[in-house]
Amino acid sequence: MHGLEFNGQISFLKAGLYYADHITAVSPTYAREITEPQFAYGMEGLLRQRHQEGRLSGVLNGVDEKIWSPETDLLLAARYNA
Secondary structure, X not given: OOOOEEOOEEOXXXXXXXXXXXXXXXXXXXXXXXXXXXXXXXXXXXXXXXXXXXXXXXXXXXXXXOOOOOOOOOOOOOOOOO
8 A cells, every 4th residue: 555545544646646757736836835734735745755856846837939939930831920
């Protein structure tokens, strides 16, 4: 039951976090926040460990319009603008 047990019960959430190769959060800030007790709901130890191992990161929402611009993207058959 290693990686599954949480407070004397089975937790599929903990199992997913434990056995994942890498964990992503909705932002770099949230990735840091979920390593603290007030945001991690008891999973802070595991999440802190994954962060220290480099296996927890946050993905910043949004699109870099300099890279993903339909006006300049050479891979589009027809370029356009809004």
